[in-house]
Amino acid sequence: MLRVAVIGSGPSGVYTAQSLVQLDPEVRVDVLDRLPCPYGLVRYGVAPDHEKIKSLQNNLRTVLEHDRVRFLGGVEIGPGGLSAGRLRECYDAVVYCVGAATDRRLGIPGEDLPGSWSATQFVSWYSAHPDATEDGFVRGARSAVVIGVGNVAVDVTRILARGAAELSPTDIPQAALGALAESRVTDVHMVGRRGPSQARFTTKELRELGGLPDAEVLVEAEELGLDPDYVDPSGLTGTLRRNVETLRGWAERPARGAARRVHARFFLRPVALLADAEGAHVAAVRFERTLPDGRGGVTGTGQHEDIEAQLVLRSVGYRGVPLEGLPFDASSGTVPHLAGRVLREGAVAPGEYVAGWIKRGPTGVIGTNRPCAKETVTSLLLDAPALVGERPGEDPLGALRARGVAPVEWAGWQSIERAEAALGASLGRNVVKLPDWQSLMTAAHHSAG
Ligand code: NAP
Numbered sequence: 001m002l003r004v005a006v007i008g009s010g011p012s013g014v015y016t017a018q019s020l021v022q023l024d025p026e027v028r029v030d031v032l033d034r035l036p037c038p039y040g041l042v043r044y045g046v047a048p049d050h051e052k053i054k055s056l057q058n059n060l061r062t063v064l065e066h067d068r069v070r071f072l073g074g075v076e077i078g079p080g081g082l083s084a085g086r087l088r089e090c091y092d093a094v095v096y097c098v099g100a101a102t103d104r105r106l107g108i109p110g111e112d113l114p115g116s117w118s119a120t121q122f123v124s125w126y127s128a129h130p131d132a133t134e135d136g137f138v139r140g141a142r143s144a145v146v147i148g149v150g151n152v153a154v155d156v157t158r159i160l161a162r163g164a165a166e167l168s169p170t171d172i173p174q175a176a177l178g179a180l181a182e183s184r185v186t187d188v189h190m191v192g193r194r195g196p197s198q199a200r201f202t203t204k205e206l207r208e209l210g211g212l213p214d215a216e217v218l219v220e221a222e223e224l225g226l227d228p229d230y231v232d233p234s235g236l237t238g239t240l241r242r243n244v245e246t247l248r249g250w251a252e253r254p255a256r257g258a259a260r261r262v263h264a265r266f267f268l269r270p271v272a273l274l275a276d277a278e279g280a281h282v283a284a285v286r287f288e289r290t291l292p293d294g295r296g297g298v299t300g301t302g303q304h305e306d307i308e309a310q311l312v313l314r315s316v317g318y319r320g321v322p323l324e325g326l327p328f329d330a331s332s333g334t335v336p337h338l339a340g341r342v343l344r345e346g347a348v349a350p351g352e353y354v355a356g357w358i359k360r361g362p363t364g365v366i367g368t369n370r371p372c373a374k375e376t377v378t379s380l381l382l383d384a385p386a387l388v389g390e391r392p393g394e395d396p397l398g399a400l401r402a403r404g405v406a407p408v409e410w411a412g413w414q415s416i417e418r419a420e421a422a423l424g425a426s427l428g429r430n431v432v433k434l435p436d437w438q439s440l441m442t443a444a445h446h447s448a449g
Helices: 011-022 040-044 056-064 084-090 120-128 151-161 174-182 203-209 238-252 365-385 396-401 409-428 438-447
Strands: 003-007 028-032 069-072 093-096 116-118 143-147 187-191 214-217 260-267 268-275 280-292 298-308 309-313 341-344 346-352
Touching: 003 011, 011 028, 011 040, 011 056, 011 365, 040 056, 056 069, 056 365, 069 396, 084 093, 084 396, 093 365, 120 174, 120 309, 143 151, 143 298, 151 187, 151 203, 151 260, 151 309, 174 214, 187 298, 203 238, 238 341, 268 298, 309 438, 341 365, 346 365, 396 438, 409 438
Parallel strands: 003 028, 003 093, 028 069, 093 346, 116 309, 143 187, 143 309, 187 260, 214 260
Antiparallel strands: 268 280, 280 298, 341 346
């Protein structure tokens, strides 16, 4: 019987486990996660007000409750935890589905000024990620700049522009809800370095910005008009065309004087973050006006515009991080692979696989992980005859425990869920997430009693 470890319980890990049990009637799968909680970015990345996408957790749950699948949380693979080599001793095959854990850098002066954060830090805060320790995002801020025009930029812009009352029914942690209730941010500038027809957001997400009760989206027709595909969208199809049409609709309607404003800006390339007079905090972002170069890129014009910002969120994409003991391509931030099989110096490494963002880079929607996982699982199952039998036939959990690992099992996670429901009830809210390691681990260990 094949025993497989899947590292990471986000969508790519869970879809990998699902493909494995669907395609092999005997395989047993352990899904390991560093956190005591499953679901990866569905729990810790999807915005709290995207309840429909969040409900995908119910589908992922069904997989993790399958009788040949086991969730083992609180297990760190790598430095400080179990090494990849020792993990391999416990399983016939390991599939790394660890995502892209860090953010890309801008590489411009002032990037690390107080008040400048990666969007990932902000997302982790409002998602109650237990590693999120910062909380001063909106304190003292009136104007915010979000750099980038992807779906993460839209998410963080929307959370800043929503009223706390709208977020209260969600599972947003109590401290973040309180901070957003006190927020004095009235203007959020979401800024792209290229044109409206090249923005990465999807239309549904873009349109949602236009439907916020206490905010309005402002665009500048002249700026949009710098994009030839905005002026004549006949060459555009699908999402790009719908995005352009949505922006055009906003350009044509009069401002209604809402309490908060979202400024969707284009053809502005960030060149520096500027400090206040004391040099202690970010005060503005300096952009250079760009123009389309006719080949999908832009060129600088030498003209600059400063946009006031006491809060800057850099939302320019995620990036994979190297895993101890695995090869890594630093230019793409991914593990080199052949149809999901890890490649070491160009040769297939038997028994080691990747799926999800660490395999193909941080692109695509949640559903993109299904075919990606299936491709990897197909490779793994083709290799299976050569993989079984090298390892003693014991239950890998015993082997993990012998190596000092004490996982949080499914009952521990269910206990966390009960604690989050109880916390919500005590606050007069629905389920409210536990935001720190201590409360999560205390809740998890309650199941033992
Ligand atoms: P993304 O889609 O890759 O967008 C990154 C943005 O940053 C682009 O606008 C890019 O502009 C810009 N950028 C990159 N480097 C820059 C620089 N040096 N200066 C200025 N701008 C720069 O990344 P993401 O928003 O982090 O999203 C990651 C993935 O998660 C995407 O596939 C996204 O669709 C998905 N996601 C989906 C949802 C949803 O479905 N609701 C929510 C969140 C995330 P250029 O195009 O010019 O490079």
